[in-house]
Amino acid sequence: MPTPFRIGTRGSPLALVQANMVRDALIAAHGWSPDHVEIVPIRTTGDRVQDRALAEIGGKALWTKELDRALHQGDIDCSVHSMKDVETFRPDWVTIAAMLPRADVRDRIVGVDSVEALRQGAVVGTSSPRRAAQLRKLRPDIETVLFRGNVDTRLAKLAAGEADATFLAAAGLERLGRHDVGIAVPVETMLPAPSQGAVGIEVRADDRDAHARIAAIDHPVTHACVTAERGLLAALHADCHSPVGALATLEGAILTLRAELLSEDGSEHVHGQEAGAPGDPELPRTMAADLLARAPDAVRRLFAG
Numbered sequence: 001m002p003t004p005f006r007i008g009t010r011g012s013p014l015a016l017v018q019a020n021m022v023r024d025a026l027i028a029a030h031g032w033s034p035d036h037v038e039i040v041p042i043r044t045t046g047d048r049v050q051d052r053a054l055a056e057i058g059g060k061a062l063w064t065k066e067l068d069r070a071l072h073q074g075d076i077d078c079s080v081h082s083m084k085d086v087e088t089f090r091p092d093w094v095t096i097a098a099m100l101p102r103a104d105v106r107d108r109i110v111g112v113d114s115v116e117a118l119r120q121g122a123v124v125g126t127s128s129p130r131r132a133a134q135l136r137k138l139r140p141d142i143e144t145v146l147f148r149g150n151v152d153t154r155l156a157k158l159a160a161g162e163a164d165a166t167f168l169a170a171a172g173l174e175r176l177g178r179h180d181v182g183i184a185v186p187v188e189t190m191l192p193a194p195s196q197g198a199v200g201i202e203v204r205a206d207d208r209d210a211h212a213r214i215a216a217i218d219h220p221v222t223h224a225c226v227t228a229e230r231g232l233l234a235a236l237h238a239d240c241h242s243p244v245g246a247l248a249t250l251e252g253a254i255l256t257l258r259a260e261l262l263s264e265d266g267s268e269h270v271h272g273q274e275a276g277a278p279g280d281p282e283l284p285r286t287m288a289a290d291l292l293a294r295a296p297d298a299v300r301r302l303f304a305g
């Protein structure tokens with residue numbers, strides 16, 4: 001029997017579904033037999049710590065540190081991530097070799113049918129600085145409380161009356177088969193997090209075999225859009241503390257990047273939209289410079305880098 005190709009993943013239900021999508025794609029692309037691919041779940045600090053905001057306890061590295069170590073040591077051949085959870089700046093020894101086709105990029109609101117339908121003074125559970133700021137931009141009367149944990153934990157908190165509503169990414173809900181949960185919020189109302197809905201696969205930069213195998217399942221449209229969104233984050237020196245929404249779309253040969261930066265309470269904000277060639281690293285850089293130049297002080301201060 002050949003040595004199986006090892007796919008490293010976090011152990012959460014969503015992460016395992018996404019790892020299985022990668023497994024299925026590899027089997028289909030290479031005609032491999034199912035026992036040629038092995039899924040290796042790895043428990044991360046981010047999975048263990050559920051009671052504080054992600055930003056507070058160390059950011060996106062919490063989801064990637066243990067997986068990085070396993071990849072670096074050669075315990076796994078690739079690692080699968082929600083691109084939204086992948087740090088803006090990655091070490092040189094690792095390469096994002098592919099992205100799967102993106103799912104619905106929108107947030108879903110759970111508990112009420114829309115942002116507009118929230119009662120005056122409602123309480124909304126979220127730990128996302130972006131969602132809190134975007135919500136309070138539209139509805140300054142609303143209060144936010146900390147909500148973390150997996151989908152079921154958050155829904156249980158909602159059912160227990162800890163909040164009137166919460167937000168969850170449509171992508172995660174769909175991949176978990178929870179099509180019944182929540183109502184999609186239009187991107188015009190809440191611009192999604194950069195990379196939301198995209199699954200990425202990393203390999204060691206020096207592992208040419210793994211790179212070739214993984215590159216075969218790449219979805220170039222998703223890859224181009226998410227690369228532009230991540231380029232914007234890099235140019236802004238932004239991370240998971242930063243209230244920023246961004247969404248790139250590709251139609252024909254034109255990539256359109258939309259972005260919004262907000263102050264923490266959402267009272268100040270700046271929005272931009274620019275079109276250009278996919279893969280042009282100048283597009284997100286120019287956009288970042290333009291947004292920062294136009295941003296009110298309370299916003300620019302958050303992106304001082």
Ligand SMILES: NCc1[nH]cc(CCC(=O)O)c1CC(=O)O
Pocket residue numbers: 082083084085167168169171172195196197198199
């Ligand atoms: N920050 C946690 C996280 N990372 C990826 C997803 C969902 C899947 C995705 O957006 O790709 C979620 C949950 C959420 O935001 O509701």
